[in-house]
Amino acid sequence: MGTGIYVHVPFCRSICPYCDFTVALSDPAQFGALASAILQEAELRAPNLVPSTLYFGGGTPTELPGELLSRLVRGLARAAAGLEVTVEANPESVTAEGMRRLREAGVTRVSLGVQSADPGLLRTLGRGHTLEGARDAYRAIREAGIPTVNVDLMFGLPGQDPSRWEASLDELLSWEPDHLSAYALELNPAVPMARALASGRLRALPDEAGEAQYSRLCARARAAGLEHYEVSNFARPGARSEHNQAYWSGRAYVGLGPGAHSFRESERAWNVRRYREYIRRIQSGESALEGREDLSAGQRLLERIFLGLRTASGVVFGELPSGDREAVAEAARAWAPRQNLEWVALGADRMSFTEAGFWYSQGLTADFIAGVETAAPPTSISTGGSFREN
Ligand code: SF4
Known part of the structure; x- marks a missing residue:
């Protein structure tokens, strides 16, 4: 049983009103410093680790230029053979050249945050892409020869009636993705979208609507040949996420980057969330760990x-x-x-x-x-x- 590596890249071009991940507006002046700090942290914390899987999440890892992200992939993969290397991407930061570089560096899986194929709902979600942009990004990932492509989709959204949900499913399944992750909207009360719902500016869907959408999702994914292998995840045979399966099995992983969590045996630990503080600590030779707990x-x-x-x-x-x-x-x-x-x-x-x-x-x-x-x-x-x- 190996140890996976999770790398957190916090940058996003804009912050979606429903998001409560560790994120920050993209700051190109800090991209190089962040990448160097992540490589340095890996040397400090896991100098000899050849990972069993490598996963770049965020935020939006593809906000980093292809050249920098490829350097990270090569530096952290440590020439592991047959390694699953996943990169999360958003359509607005996918380019043909960037994807080609990632493929050459060893990326085997790209997870594209599409969320909806409905132009109105993309606006409600504050997403930075259009449906056409998402289609172009998906095509660029395929043309670069990335072997496995996941698309992320959301349901239970304000104003998402059954026909709009069906239309999003039709659109995304027509792309024939290898993997589909679909999440019901869940909001931390502090995020802007939760406040918009509380004030009546947006109207929440009733619970029954979410259940009906989930049921429709399951039926449509099954008809498309995708196996339902986890509550929110579907894959064609052979295309399951190894990294996430290891996580669900309770295996160890090392988390690098701001806000990243690590888990090993009975210890859980987490890094400082603010990227400037993260970079400062690593550059001064300090640990980026902010906290730890022992699980009984x-x-x-x-x-x-x-x-x-x-x-x-x-x-x-x-x-x-x-x-x-x-x-x-x-x-x-x-x-x-x-x-x-x-x-x-x-x-x-x-x-x-x-x-x-x-x-x-x-x-x-x-x-x-x-x-x-x-x-x-x-x-x-x-x-x-x-x-x-x-
Ligand atoms: S793109 Fe994803 S990580 Fe970035 S702000 Fe939106 S939901 Fe959060």
Whole structure:
């Protein structure tokens, strides 16, 4: 089991009103300094690590010029053979030349943030691209020969009636992407779009509409030959994200760049969020780490269950720590028969949610975890783990 590398590039050309990631307006004068700091941080923290996967997220990694981003890819890949290297991109910063450079540097996967094919909804989302721009970007990625392309899509958006959702699905699936990630809009109350909804300037969709859209998404993705392998992710056979699968399996990763999180055995750590402070610390030879926490065995177990239940494979009892397997299997045998059997599948070696159950997975998982805590010895299980993705 290897260790992945996650690299956070915080820059975006504009800040979307629904975003609460670690982001900053693009600052071209700092691009070179940020790239150098990331390479330096890798040397300090993981000098001999040959990563099992390499993932550039953000922000918008493709805000960095192709030459700089390629330097980062080469420097961090450390000539690992057959490495999955993913770069997140937004249409407005994709160029044919930039994609060609990335392909030559070893990038195997590009994840394109399209979000919607509806011109009005792209404006509501404050996106910096048009539908035509997204089509051009997708074509440029394909023509550069990037082997695997993911497109990101959002649903549950204010004003997104069924016909507008169907039109976005039609458009994106007609591109024949290898991978589709689709997320329901979820807002931190502090972001501008949440305030617009609270004040009535935008009208939220009712919950039932989001569920109907999710159900339509699942049916359309299936008809397009995409396997639904995680709550929000679909892939053609052989095109699943190795990096994200490793993350959902609880494997170690090193996070580089401002605000990046790292995870290893029982330790979670995170870097300072502000990029100027990040660069300053690295340039002065200081650590960029801002905080760390040790997870108890119980917290780690709950996280494994939580992440496992997001995937179609579910939580596989035999992959849990040996001391906990039987307690979790026992809790599943007691809990699952009391649930809607169209949502929960219990096998001899695992428990998973069905596609219909995925929509309810947050509530189902919380309820199951409460059952595990009751069933397992109190010294082994404790709550309080924070479950988050990069
Ligand atoms: S492009 Fe993505 S990361 Fe950047 S502001 Fe918009 S949602 Fe956030």
